[in-house]
Amino acid sequence: MEIAENAALVVVDVQKGFEEEFWGKRNNPGAEENIAALIDLWQGTGRPVVFVRHDSPAGSRSPLRIGHVGNDFKDFVEERRGKGDGPELLVTKSVNSAFYGEPSLDLWLSGEGIAQIVVVGIQTNMCNETTARMGGNLGYEVVFPLDAMHTFDLEGPFGWAATAEELTRATAVSLHGGGFARVVTTEEVLKGASGA
Template identity: 40%
Template structure:
């Protein structure tokens, strides 16, 4: 694992992500891996940040007050853990997250959650650009099927791998749960 002051950033693990309306996804074991990491962070007394998407669209699964907006039962923050609410994909935009990390002298981040190609990628890019030593845990993130710009179907795994490829090296180090925990 990284140093004692490495923050685990858990992005958008809300009930809406586990509904059929969210779409077909990859990495069915992602939640289990996130839970393993969360337990390890808690046991070590390391900082944990939960990020929740607060949609601006009343029709969204993530509209405040909707069941889909709530954190998944297995990933509920403790009262001692920081919660960041965001309205866009990037957890650093208009949330105070950067300041919260700097005040605590946190320089190393481990990012997990959903979706790899949206909020995970956007947050990891900003983290890297802001000078944080950033890791993204590939098997603790997932994506959904989508169409590319030409209307060709892309599987969730293809979308996931493309996003991780975009991050590797320049913005973050991509690794898996086992490598991080050992």
């Protein structure tokens, strides 16, 4: 697959709060390693990286609330911020989509002439999926490496529940089958971005 020279890596909500028991059982224990590998390649090739942070209200119960240690980026992300040769942006948000954050992701991407984005981070079926759907709607070519993200088991209506893996598959089918994004693996993206 082809990864553009100026494709933006959008790293969504890789925050310490997601390590708390609050969320329940997660999937894909290799997500962080794959996210780190993608950040390293992006920074090493001078491509743009966008770090997105979810700021829940300070008075909420959310582990991602402002003022709580869970609001901080995980160490492996924080250690990489500011280390690349390419453009870098920090977007803060309080909703699911990175396109509804500050500063405007859409304005920044269009201003940089970026047409392709690679979405990674947490959670697969929440902020990642919402960001990918909006990106597709806005006309971006969205690449979604499914093994560079994770999510958690979830309960829904009518006594229904789904495992993290079931939710991941549903997201992949919806995004890929619906034409919102191209769902791939980290290895495919690394090869495409390195010219291998």
